[in-house]
Amino acid sequence: xxxxxxxxxxxxxxxxxxxxxxLGLFAGWGSGFNTSFGKHDLSSMNGGxxxxxxxxxxxxxxxxxxxxxxxxxxGLAIFAMIxxxxxCIAIPGLIDAVNRITRGGAYKLSESFSTxxxxxxxxxxxxxxxxxxxxxxxxxVAGLLIISFKAGVVPFVVTLLFALPxxxxxxxxxxxxxxxxxxxxxxxxxxxxxxxxxxxLLFRNHLGKNIVFVxxxxxxxxxxxxxxxxxxxxxxxxxxxxxxxxxxxLWSAFLVAIIIALPISIPVGGFIGTFQxxxxxxxxxGLVEPTGPxxxxxxxxxxTPQPGV
Numbered sequence: 001x002x003x004x005x006x007x008x009x010x011x012x013x014x015x016x017x018x019x020x021x022x023l024g025l026f027a028g029w030g031s032g033f034n035t036s037f038g039k040h041d042l043s044s045m046n047g048g049x050x051x052x053x054x055x056x057x058x059x060x061x062x063x064x065x066x067x068x069x070x071x072x073x074x075g076l077a078i079f080a081m082i083x084x085x086x087x088c089i090a091i092p093g094l095i096d097a098v099n100r101i102t103r104g105g106a107y108k109l110s111e112s113f114s115t116x117x118x119x120x121x122x123x124x125x126x127x128x129x130x131x132x133x134x135x136x137x138x139x140x141v142a143g144l145l146i147i148s149f150k151a152g153v154v155p156f157v158v159t160l161l162f163a164l165p166x167x168x169x170x171x172x173x174x175x176x177x178x179x180x181x182x183x184x185x186x187x188x189x190x191x192x193x194x195x196x197x198x199x200x201l202l203f204r205n206h207l208g209k210n211i212v213f214v215x216x217x218x219x220x221x222x223x224x225x226x227x228x229x230x231x232x233x234x235x236x237x238x239x240x241x242x243x244x245x246x247x248x249x250l251w252s253a254f255l256v257a258i259i260i261a262l263p264i265s266i267p268v269g270g271f272i273g274t275f276q277x278x279x280x281x282x283x284x285x286g287l288v289e290p291t292g293p294x295x296x297x298x299x300x301x302x303x304t305p306q307p308g309v
Contacts, residue, residue, distance in 0.1 A: 001209055001286045003216055010282055013101060014275040019109045020097055021270025023116070026083065026090040027277045085120075088127060092119035094277040095186040102285065119186055126185065126192050130178045137174075141167055176203045176210045183284040202287050213283050217276075224272060231268070235261045 014020065093116030100107040116123075141163050148159035181199030184190060190198070203210050236257040243253035258265075 003212065006279065006282045006286065007216070007220075010275050010278040013098065013278050014271055017097070017101065017107070017274075020094060020112075020274045021267055022109070023090040023093045023097070023112070024272070024274030024277060025266060025270040026086040027094055027273045084124075084127075088120050088123040089113065089116035090273075091182055091277065092116045092123050092186045094274065095183050095281050098278050098281040099187050102282070115186070122185055122192055123182065126178070126181060126195070129192065130174070134174060137170060138167070172211065172214050173203060176214065179280050180284055180287070183281055187284070202284075206287050209287065217279070228268065232265075235264055
């Protein structure tokens with residue numbers, strides 16, 4: 001498997017088909033609005049003085065905490081629900097788009113979005129099932145760590161040294177199986193159970209390739225994270241300094257910088273999400289088709305009907 005070509009093709013596809021950034025914004029480790037640069041500990045701002053922030057007002061009048069917290073929690077819950085809905089549409093939509101592009105050279109965003117809607121409930125079911133499984137597995141591991149901690153320092157250290165590699169291996173297996181299952185479900189139009197079975201078989205039968213791919217993804221995530229941090233600093237820092245020099249509190253200056261930088265951070269998030277999803281889909285194709293589908297040049301007209309893999 002040519003991992004280098006896979007990365008280049010995914011990058012080229014994500015760059016060439018910019019309309020997919022709309023879906024990519026809600027999919028993958030590059031998704032979201034990339035505003036993490038603005039997430040800072042407010043207690044370190046203004047020399048540790050919170051009196052000029054909403055948090056300072058709450059500390060002076062604790063009885064008002066629910067008046068502030070309730071709208072925040074409600075807004076957060078609404079945002080999480082909207083994001084989950086968009087995620088469950090974006091993931092199958094991107095998989096469908098990459099499938100069409102690599103096999104027919106053409107796609108329509110509306111058709112890929114429609115495919116995402118068609119697979120919404122299956123994607124949601126797979127997401128909930130995988131989330132519950134992860135909670136149970138890692139909850140058991142956490143329980144064992146708590147029990148060993150109560151037993152003493154030595155049992156805790158021994159358990160921790162054993163648990164860390166186990167957690168890593170479980171996380172790798174879990175991520176690979178779910179990712180492959182998502183693609184099998186959309187490309188082959190199969191049920192959640194059949195998709196998980198295919199994902200497991202592809203992981204088990206190609207263990208080495210999956211491990212290499214995960215290491216590549218981790219390396220790319222670190223590299224992209226560093227690049228995004230540098231870009232965020234270059235973009236946000238001048239805005240923050242300007243807003244702060246005009247008399248705004250530092251926390252307000254960061255908020256202004258985040259809002260002003262959205263025209264940059266949103267496309268960046270969309271591109272990275274599209275690249276990540278495309279890379280996962282091409283890896284799936286590389287496993288089920290050893291020769292790999294060839295990247296077709298963009299064409300005009302209706303997309304070619306897509307056969308199952």
